[in-house]
Amino acid sequence: MSTSSNSPYHHGNLRQALLEAGLIILEKQGEAGLGLRDLARAVGVSPAAPYRHFDSRAALLEALAVTGFQRFSARMEAVAATRPDNPMAAMGKTYVVFALQNANLFRLMFSPQLKKDARPGLAMASSAAFDTLRHVVGGDVGAGRIKALAAWAKVHGLAVLLLDGQIALRAGEDTEALIGEIISSL
Amino acid sequence: MSTSSNSPYHHGNLRQALLEAGLIILEKQGEAGLGLRDLARAVGVSPAAPYRHFDSRAALLEALAVTGFQRFSARMEAVAATRPDNPMAAMGKTYVVFALQNANLFRLMFSPQLKKDARPGLAMASSAAFDTLRHVVGGDVGAGRIKALAAWAKVHGLAVLLLDGQIALRAGEDTEALIGEIISSL
CATH class of the missing domain: 1.10.10 (Arc Repressor Mutant, subunit A)
Structure with a gap:
């Protein structure tokens, strides 16, 4: 070089x-x-x-989103590798904490502006990021797919509501503890 | 006048x-x-x-968001009044369909820009909008509150993922049917 x-x-x-x-x-x-x-x-x-x-600026944003999905994948794999008692809960918490620690990157990764259909690199990184989650939840077809989408909706919604300041914490309440409670409750 | x-x-x-x-x-x-x-x-x-x-423009946006919460409340009450077998599922589906039918209004209602703390009218309309949901889920304290937040996270997440084009529909798949399946599955 x-x-x-x-x-x-x-x-x-x-x-x-x-x-x-x-x-x-x-x-x-x-x-x-x-x-x-x-x-x-x-x-x-x-x-x-x-x-x-x-x-272009769009190419830069795409590369940043790809980096985000790679880091997100690595976190998910690391959590799964610890073989937690409740893998869904452990991965769900990791998802929400990642979102809060990387707020703008998380928003970029899921921005409707980034057209995943038109960008194979981004589509691949995004799909790979969910492989670990899909594997734990039970697949990509039929009831497994519906279960995976429901689990995704729950953790994504919790992340977005917290990021957007929609969930009011009670006095002295710890965010991570609340995340854990909410994820375990359904 | x-x-x-x-x-x-x-x-x-x-x-x-x-x-x-x-x-x-x-x-x-x-x-x-x-x-x-x-x-x-x-x-x-x-x-x-x-x-x-x-x-100001901010006052206009706030008034539009208040109108949004009022319409949302009316829909939720109308669904609850039909005494559905599974009120949570019926209200969850109504939540997601409202979001898809009023995409920009929904985004505005939950925009972090609108400071609910500083705007009592908005805070009241937003809180009232969730009264019906809270009542069905079981309250505002302890386990009831956690259950309500979890239910909210799930439907909000599903709405946002669909609005942002993150959930790919299969060929011939109907959005409302998919929403119903996902909401029933957890």
């Missing part, structure tokens, strides 16, 4: 550095604050440099 | 006409297309006229 004359990054490293900086900007400022020029400034390269890796 | 010299509306009628036009613009163009001037043009009054009823 060659080093660009005006960049301190090797080719592959720059892509990774752009994604890391992008994730930080996304969480701090929201999707609106995220442009390829801002990103170039953040990692200290020329304004044109990010275009070697992402041909 | 007096009629304004430059308006075909009685005072109370103009407020109602502005809200009706606002709901139509909201569904057609989304929240971004909704300004007090657009609204004045839509109902055929002077640009200043809407300010007699809403002192």
Whole structure:
């Protein structure tokens, strides 16, 4: 790999550095604050440099969402690997906590703007992210599929209601404890 | 009530006409297309006229959300009044269908932008909207509250996943039938 004359990054490293900086900007400022020029400034390269890796802002957002699904998958696999007594509850809690810890990334991953149909890389990352969950719940057809969709709806709804400030915590109440209680209750 | 010299509306009628036009613009163009001037043009009054009823765009959005919660309440009460065999399932389906039929209004009702804490009228309308659901699920404290939050999370999650195009329908599959199956399955 060659080093660009005006960049301190090797080719592959720059892509990774752009994604890391992008994730930080996304969480701090929201999707609106995220442009390829801002990103170039953040990692200290020329304004044109990010275009070697992402041909548009949409391509950058897609790559960030893919990264999000990969991290989400890794968390799900890690939880399943601990062989919890109640895998559904453990994975459900992990889902909601991931959403709260990565609010803007989570919103981006499930944004209707990102057309999964038109973007095979994103569709694959998103589908792979749910493999572990699907495996635990019981498949992709018939009653298994309905059960998986119901489980998904529950944890996704809880994540969204908490993210959007719709569930009011009682005085002294701990968010993670409440998440655990709600997920165990159905 | 007096009629304004430059308006075909009685005072109370103009407020109602502005809200009706606002709901139509909201569904057609989304929240971004909704300004007090657009609204004045839509109902055929002077640009200043809407300010007699809403002192800002935020006040208009709040009034639209309140209207949304009132319509939502009426639907929930109507379903409960039919004494369905499974009230939770019937109300859950009504919740999701309301969201799909009033997509932008539903998003507005649960938007984190609208600060319910700071707006007593909105907080009251929103709380009243859930009275019927709370009554069926079993209360507002202890295990009843947790059960109510879990039921809410499930139907809200299903609504959001469908609105955001995250759940792919199979060929020939009917959305309402799928909603019914998912809600019955947990």
